[in-house]
Amino acid sequence: MFTMRLFAPLMLMTSLVAAFPPVSTSEKRAALKSDAQFNFEPFKLTNICLDCDRPNATATYSCRVKFDWYDPNSVKENPVSSCTCNSTAFSWDGTEGTTNTNISNSGGAYELCSWAGNDHDYSYFEMRLFSFQTAENFTLEIAHHYKDEAQFPAPYQYPTTFARPTLTLPVVHKDEKSTSLYAAGPVNATVVGIAD
Numbered sequence: 249m250f251t252m253r254l255f256a257p258l259m260l261m262t263s264l265v266a267a268f269p270p271v272s273t274s275e276k277r278a279a280l281k282s283d284a285q286f287n288f289e290p291f292k293l294t295n296i297c298l299d300c301d302r303p304n305a306t307a308t309y310s311c312r313v314k315f316d317w318y319d320p321n322s323v324k325e326n327p328v329s330s331c332t333c334n335s336t337a338f339s340w341d342g343t344e345g346t347t348n349t350n351i352s353n354s355g356g357a358y359e360l361c362s363w364a365g366n367d368h369d370y371s372y373f374e375m376r377l378f379s380f381q382t383a384e385n386f387t388l389e390i391a392h393h394y395k396d397e398a399q400f401p402a403p404y405q406y407p408t409t410f411a412r413p414t415l416t417l418p419v420v421h422k423d424e425k426s427t428s429l430y431a432a433g434p435v436n437a438t439v440v441g442i443a444d
Contacts, residue, residue, distance in 0.1 A: 297315070311340050
């Protein structure tokens with residue numbers, strides 16, 4: 249019984265993959281691999297900024313990430329294919345390292361960037377801070393949930409695609425009370441996962 253429960257998700261995933269027809273090469277999808285079942289173009293991130301402020305040189309920073317996001321894979325049946333993400337403030341102690349322990353919510357819950365539609369037909373964009381090494385080097389996890397009946401037949405017509413872009417932003421301002429980083433982009437965020 250334990251073995252069946254352990255392998256049941258794998259068997260379900262195998263049956264889901266078998267249920268989807270291969271993507272036609274004439275479809276406007278990125279050519280990631282010639283034999284890939286789903287070839288997604290990367291998400292496009294622009295106007296990416298990280299702003300951190302603190303009341304004095306010994307206090308903890310309060311930081312926000314903001315960026316514009318376009319999904320070229322979103323089909324015409326979706327109410328929206330782009331949005332602006334603006335994270336809630338997170339705390340950073342100003343130290344630099346390779347661990348996530350110096351900020352308040354690394355790897356935390358997703359934050360909603362945009363939602364459109366009604367109770368039965370909707371699309372949303374969401375993001376979370378995945379890891380944070382320095383203000384100049386951090387990783388987001390971003391997800392877009394949308395309707396696509398052309399690539400995903402019912403009841404799987406609402407895929408969620410994921411990307412984990414690592415962002416390296418140049419400093420545009422830095423003093424003892426604030427740090428601002430900005431990149432116009434575009435930054436290509438490769439789609440690395442899909443869920444239904």
